[in-house]
Amino acid sequence: MHPHAHRPIGVFDSGVGGLTVMRALVEALPHEDLLYLGDTARVPYGNRGAETIRRYALNAARLLVNRNIKALVVACNTATAYALPALQDALDIPVFGVVEPVAALAAARSQSGHIALIGTRATVRSHSYTRALMNLRPDAHVHPIACPLLVPLAEEGWTRGPVVEEVLQHYLEPLTRSPIDTMILGCTHYPLLRQAISEVISRIAPHPVELLDSATATATELRETLARLQLATTSTDPGQHRFLLTDLPEGFVETASRFFGQSVAERCEHVDIIDTFASTPG
Amino acid sequence: MHPHAHRPIGVFDSGVGGLTVMRALVEALPHEDLLYLGDTARVPYGNRGAETIRRYALNAARLLVNRNIKALVVACNTATAYALPALQDALDIPVFGVVEPVAALAAARSQSGHIALIGTRATVRSHSYTRALMNLRPDAHVHPIACPLLVPLAEEGWTRGPVVEEVLQHYLEPLTRSPIDTMILGCTHYPLLRQAISEVISRIAPHPVELLDSATATATELRETLARLQLATTSTDPGQHRFLLTDLPEGFVETASRFFGQSVAERCEHVDIIDTFASTPG
Incomplete structure (x- = not known):
């Protein structure tokens, strides 16, 4: 078994959308700990320029890596489209797009x-x-x-x-x-x-x-790759699910719970992302 | 006449919406230079938390002050609602809300x-x-x-x-x-x-x-206050209008031109805002 197999999987999205992916991961990988980061202070990414999207994604991934994740799921189509190669280059853990x-x-x-x-x-x-x-x-x-x-x-x-x-x-x-x-x-x-x-x-x-x-297709690929790399957890307890958000506006918990399919209340934490620029992402 | 009367007026908004205010300012104050800043990399502010909105507004105002504006129009209802007193405290130029x-x-x-x-x-x-x-x-x-x-x-x-x-x-x-x-x-x-x-x-x-x-109500108040403070320009040339944007996605010029009522092409400049946190806005 890989020494990092007990670590959580990081899931990153620009906001609440990635919670539909998180939901599929919970079903496919019920024993894995999952750490979600929603960049709600800068959502939506969908109408922004390519360079800005890459910069935001690198900032967010860095925060999750500092929390010792063993793998990263980029649960955001826009960030996958613009930033997946940059993230795979910059990080030394497996990175999955959608x-x-x-x-x-x-x-x-x-x-x-x-x-x-x-x-x-x-x-x-x-x-x-x-x-x-x-x-x-x-x-x-x-x-x-x-x-x-x-x-x-x-x-x-x-x-x-x-x-x-x-x-x-x-x-x-x-x-x-x-x-x-x-x-x-x-x-x-x-x-x-x-x-x-x-x-x-x-x-x-x-x-x-x-x-x-x-969602389902990504969860299946993640499960297979973790098994192949011996990165899958050996725990048989239900996984822990936590939610980091860069902004927590009123009404967020309701919207997020609707996307996740169960309540996220009591499991949300506000975090700040330091916005380093594209020229110094590392 | 105030020694800063020849300086531009700064207009700040979270995105393109403030261009409807900019448009009214051009009509009411045709000889003033106007410098618009749209925080398009972090738009929309409307669904974000209060502290985040204040932080973003202070960051944006700081950038315009560094460009030597003589007055600031906060052309964004959300930023006016949450950040106007903070901006008036932090800046030593007149600050107008909508x-x-x-x-x-x-x-x-x-x-x-x-x-x-x-x-x-x-x-x-x-x-x-x-x-x-x-x-x-x-x-x-x-x-x-x-x-x-x-x-x-x-x-x-x-x-x-x-x-x-x-x-x-x-x-x-x-x-x-x-x-x-x-x-x-x-x-x-x-x-x-x-x-x-x-x-x-x-x-x-x-x-x-x-x-x-x-838009019109704000433009009228601005004109009266500038006159009272002897901050109105004495120029009789048409004012110059420039647009700073924190993100310039494809299609932006078309949307912005629709809001402004005339083309903004060739007058847009991409700028980065350094996101200092609420604890160190000054």
Whole structure:
């Protein structure tokens, strides 16, 4: 067994979205301790520039490494897209993103090869999913669509009803005449909108469409890699789950608990991140 | 004349919203140089905690003071609500907020004394408008409503049509049976939604309602105070307008130009803000 196997796994996100990934990790790895860091003082990353996203991610990862994590999950599509190689270079622990695992799943499951991707503007602009899909399946046709209003809608709890359906109808309209059979929910917030997305896409797409999200795919890859590196815990007790937040505004615990699927109250801690600049991230 | 009269006026906002205030300043003070700072790397402030908002505002003000401004306009309702006294304490130049001027106007113009206030969650929670209105008019009845989805809708350009109307209908529903005759648009983004707000409120409120926004009221107060302090420029040339941004994501120039009412291209500069903590803001 690796000497660090008893250490916690770090999970980093720009805000609350990564809690849907955290939730899948709890299910897949019930005995692992998990330490979540949400950069709520600087959320959202989705509409920011590439250099700023990289700087924020490096700052956040440094804080978790100082808390002795054994592996890092970047549970944020935007940070994965822009900062994963920089994080893997800078850290000497395994670093997992949320793009590759679900891309591999989509590439394997699509029959037609036409795969839709919905995400934030920054995720779509990064072409990270398109690159990952084309590497795995060069005949794939990727249909990327930026849906910037879905994050605020999910955070405000507008996950059903005419407003979210009208917004989805507007965003997904380009898929009306495309032979897609698979859609990647390329943002950690979107599982909360899964039902509405499923209803709208089944109404407008000409063929049945399977929706895939990153959470489960990422959890599976993490479990396999930890086992292979002998980094999996040998504990049989339930894992401890703690939440570090760079800002704790009123109402946060309610929103976070909705994303995590259980209460996070009494387990949140406010932390400050020192914002070193891109030129001196190390 | 004050020796600093030729210096620029600083205008600070969390992002692009303050550009609606900047626009009113250009009209009211056409010969003044204006230096805008948008903290686009950490926008939005509206859902953050009080201490974080104060820290961000102090950091931003410090940067503008180092650029030799003669006065500061805090063109952000959230920052005005949480940080105005801290900024006035910390700086030795005149500092103007956006709350008092429009509150004074609303207090003077309302017949019924029933005044609605719409704004971000943080602005409403701060009670800054309610306090200002009650000071000026102790018989006032203030009806505050938080509308967190209006900022992302305005930034995405969803300023008309069924989605924004449905969202407004939901938020403004509590006013259906209230005798309001005046509404303060307590967020710098809301002037872009003025037409839709006006249509929805005229449909649901029992009496005609006058909409007031901060931009013009603030510009008028600034002009009068600069004259009184002999800080007004004596130049008769058109003022220079420059824009400092802590992040310059793709698409920013288009959004900013929409808020400012004219192109900001070629006048934007990327700056970094050093995030000193609340304990050492000075």
